[in-house]
Structures are given as structure tokens and as C-alpha cells.
Amino acid sequence: MKRAVITGIEASIPDYVLTNAELETMVDTSDQWIRERTGIVERHILKQDGLGVSEMGADAVRKLLSATGTKADDIDMVVCHTVSPDMLFPATANVISDKVGIKNAWGFDMGAGCSGFLFSFSTVDAFIRAGRAKKIVLVCGERLSGMTDYTDRNTCPLFGDAAVAMLVEGSDDPTIGLVDYENHVDGIGRHYLYQKAGGSMYPPTAETVARREHYIYQDGKTVFKYAVSNMADVSAAMMERHSLQPDDIAWLIPHQANLRIIAATGHRMGLDDSKVLVNIEKFGNTGGTSIPLALWDFKDRFKRGDNLILSAFGAGFTWGAMYYKWGI
Numbered sequence: 001m002k003r004a005v006i007t008g009i010e011a012s013i014p015d016y017v018l019t020n021a022e023l024e025t026m027v028d029t030s031d032q033w034i035r036e037r038t039g040i041v042e043r044h045i046l047k048q049d050g051l052g053v054s055e056m057g058a059d060a061v062r063k064l065l066s067a068t069g070t071k072a073d074d075i076d077m078v079v080c081h082t083v084s085p086d087m088l089f090p091a092t093a094n095v096i097s098d099k100v101g102i103k104n105a106w107g108f109d110m111g112a113g114c115s116g117f118l119f120s121f122s123t124v125d126a127f128i129r130a131g132r133a134k135k136i137v138l139v140c141g142e143r144l145s146g147m148t149d150y151t152d153r154n155t156c157p158l159f160g161d162a163a164v165a166m167l168v169e170g171s172d173d174p175t176i177g178l179v180d181y182e183n184h185v186d187g188i189g190r191h192y193l194y195q196k197a198g199g200s201m202y203p204p205t206a207e208t209v210a211r212r213e214h215y216i217y218q219d220g221k222t223v224f225k226y227a228v229s230n231m232a233d234v235s236a237a238m239m240e241r242h243s244l245q246p247d248d249i250a251w252l253i254p255h256q257a258n259l260r261i262i263a264a265t266g267h268r269m270g271l272d273d274s275k276v277l278v279n280i281e282k283f284g285n286t287g288g289t290s291i292p293l294a295l296w297d298f299k300d301r302f303k304r305g306d307n308l309i310l311s312a313f314g315a316g317f318t319w320g321a322m323y324y325k326w327g328i
């Protein structure tokens, strides 16, 4: 049976760099606090009004089609993972398809918080395995700056914007592709990390705006507690399930929310720090985009067939781990 393989990967990163120094002028914080508690030094922000995730997503897809020599007409599915869509509807996948001239595809958006890449890649893998799609464009993109309250020091240092587009195809080669994944959800998380207003429960009103309920709320301490244990447990479980020893793993690509969560996951897996890929200092937390952003950023280090473990924890709660063999 064919497995899903990422055969091309390109990113779109907004030019504007929001530094810790600039944040110091906006809220009562310090470069030292942000570095020590999170590992973040700067993040990229899509500044201009009227531009959404589709702006970065379409840019990444154009680069992807060009880099892989793929015709837009040959794409049969476009899936976009985002919790910051251009609009609640239509799907941002449609908008991206229209902007880049993909006409023969169907597709949809998915939302799984910071586990978004794991959930969306395991979904498109199912279409590949079932033989229902041959060339899928998977876009993971977030414009989290648009829902970040830059008067709230608890959340405003954390988030950044970016989009990554991947070409996903099937392969019969057992030395590459998606081997296995384990995904989880627990709705208890909805009390600790959410955007309260703007949906059907609390439609937008002058009052919801005045109460700042359209911004990200996070109870950081509680989310941290769940994230540390669940991300480490599910990553260790994936190793056990496949009898993988630390030496068998080339790289861990963790969701980039907090350096301390990343370190705890690597240690639990018995990995040397040199195998744990980190770029949180440059991009901050880009939600479900952070794992593909790291795959793109570090791709020159990977060899075809390298064993990668990808793991994440996010809003919902959602969490999971994936065993993937690099296929480019």
C-alpha cells in the first residue's frame, strides 16, 4: 500500500520581524524573561491590513509548484490547516486554490490547534492510501498576530506568522514516508486555550470586542503542565511501538511552543540535544505551522530515509506523535 511522502516543501515568511526589544516598549516584559521562559527571541508578523493566511499560503504554493515542476492542473486536493482562516467561510483552501490557479482539485480546511500538521498530514495520508488522490497540496498557515492581544504580556510574546506548503504524493518505497502516527484529543483543554468570541456561541458584538474576547486566551501554567507530560508520553510511546532506540532516530522535530517543553520531550526519549531541532528563537510559536516550518528550515540536514519523530501538543487539547521517514 502506498504511503504519503512529502516530495516538496516551501515556506512563506512575512518580512516584518517583531523583536523582544520592541515588545519591551509595548508591555511590561523583558528580553530576559521571554528568552528564559520560552526560548523566543523574535517572530515574523504579517503587518498589512487586508491580508490573511491565504496571502502567505498562496505565495508558498506558487514557490512549491515552481520548485517541484508541478502543473496546477495536476493537483487533485488542497487541504489547509489553520485556526486563523481568512474568513470563517469559505475555506481558505478554496481561496488559495483560486489565487494560484488550481482548478481541478477539491479540498477543505482543518483546525486542530498546534497539532495541526500531525492531524492534517495523517488525514491526507488516508486519501493517498485509499488511492483517492495522487498529488495533494497541504498548506499549514497561521496569522496568529491577528488574534494576539498586544496589551497582554501573558500571550503577546509567544506567537508568530508563517505558511508552509507541501506536495504530498504516494510511494511504494518502504524506506520513505509516513510509517505511523498516534493522535489524541481531550476536550478539557477548551477551558484553558481558546478564542472565546466570533463563533456561533458568542457572535461578535460591540460588547465582545470591548471585553477583548476575540483575542487568544491561554492559561499558560495549566497548558504547560498538560503539554509537558502528554508530548513526552506520546513520543516515547511511538518509539516503544516500533522498538526504536535513541540511536535509531535521526531527528526529533517538536512543536515549537516552549523550549522547556521541547527539552522535556527530548530527554524523555533519551535523545541527545543535538538531535532535537529547535528554531523557536527565530519564529516563536506558529501553531500548527511550526513542525513543517522546522522541516523546511532544517531540510538540508536530512538524508533520504532518515527516521524522524514529529510531536506536538495544542489547543483542544490535541496532541500526537508521528514516525516519518524523510523522502526527498
Ligand code: UT7
Pocket: 028, 029, 030, 033, 034, 037, 038, 114, 153, 154, 155, 157, 219, 220, 221, 222, 223, 224, 227, 256, 257, 258, 261, 285, 287, 313, 314, 315
Ligand atoms: O502551542 C500550544 C500550546 N501552548 C503551550 O504549550 C504553551 C504552554 N505554556 C507556556 O509555555 C508557559 O506557561 C508560558 C511561556 C506561557 C508562561 O511561562 P510560565 O513559566 O508558565 O509563567 P507564568 O504564566 O507562571 O508566569 C510567571 C510569572 C508571573 O508573575 P508572578 O505571578 O509570579 O509575579 C507572570 O505575571 O511571570 C509573569 N509574566 C511575565 N513577566 C514578564 C507572565 N508573562 C510575562 C512576560 N514578561 N511576558
